[in-house]
Amino acid sequence: MDKQAQEQVDSVMEQLSGYISHAPWDEWMAEVFEEALAYTADALDLSIDEVLDYIDEEDTLGRMAHAHVFEHFVTTEENESGETVLQAFLRQHVDPAKLPKGYQYLQALADSKLGIWEVVDVKGKTAKLKLLGQDTPIFDVNIDIQNLPKNVCIATRVLALPNQQNILGFGLLPLEREDAIDTLDYLAAIRGEILAQLAAEQPHLSEAERQQLLQEELNDLLFYETFASWIGQGFEE
Incomplete structure (x- = not known):
């Protein structure tokens, strides 16, 4: 990312941080962080x-924890109109004509999904990443991680910018590969239980609606589980 792009990204991120520091988002953000802490403690x-x-x-550690929660909050929590925090902010406060690079970054963040990524190869400041447990797709990502241990995965987001440029979100949690696999195994195991619960509690839903709610629940669980797993590693040392 060149200097001008970085300046625009820094500017819109600062504005976004200010945006969620006011009602109605400030207390909501605090609640999400508290829920993550409670889940981890349990x-x-x-x-x-x-x-x-x-x-x-x-x-x-504090910055890493905050970034993980921040990205989840702005990309998943919705207002009464069904807009995420980030979508509402983009619509109201960012002019793509004035801050095109900043707008592109936030749009890529809004479109991104949290995942557990493993490094396939590293050449200079470019790494090939793929989702753990999947063979494809493989993304070329601009990041300097030559010193990352081979048994470590990353819980983060891949942001797809224009011109086939991929970068990682600023929420980066390193996870031991074994712990990362355990997390994915847990999500796979609980999938059927969540679907059964949805069918029992909301039988009027269509299959498409159930699948959407299932994915939302799994996304939340991935957020909580990766947060807990990352912190748990600190207590194993």
């Missing part, structure tokens, strides 16, 4: 204070 048999103490040990 999964690891810890108190919420213990989880917070770990995150607060280093500034880097």
Whole structure:
């Protein structure tokens, strides 16, 4: 990303942070973070204070935790009109004619999905990534991760920018490969249970509607599980 593009991205991200610091989003964002902490504490048999103490040990850990929650919040939480936080912000506050690079970045973020990625190959500052457990597609991503251990995957988002340029979101959580596989196995195992619950509780839904709700639930669980797994690694050291 060139200097002008980076400046525009920094500008719109600063505006977005300011946007969600006001009602109605500020308390909502806090609730999502608290839910992630509570889920993690329950999964690891810890108190919420213990989880917070770990995150607060280093500034880097705090920034990583915040970025993970922030990206999930702005791309999944919706207002009464069905717009995500990010979609509403783009419509109201970002002029693509004035900040084209910033707009493109936020649009790519809005279109992205959280996934667990493994590194296939690294050449210079370009890495080939694919979703763990899938053979294709493989994405060429601009990132310098030559020192990433081979047994580590990344919970993040691949943002597809114009001109076939791919970059990673700023929410990056390194996960031990074994833990990452366990997370995907859990999501696969619980899939049928979620569908059965939807069918029992909302029998009027069409198959397409059930599948959409299923995917939303799995996306939320992936967010929580990767957060808990990442923090859990810190307590294993």
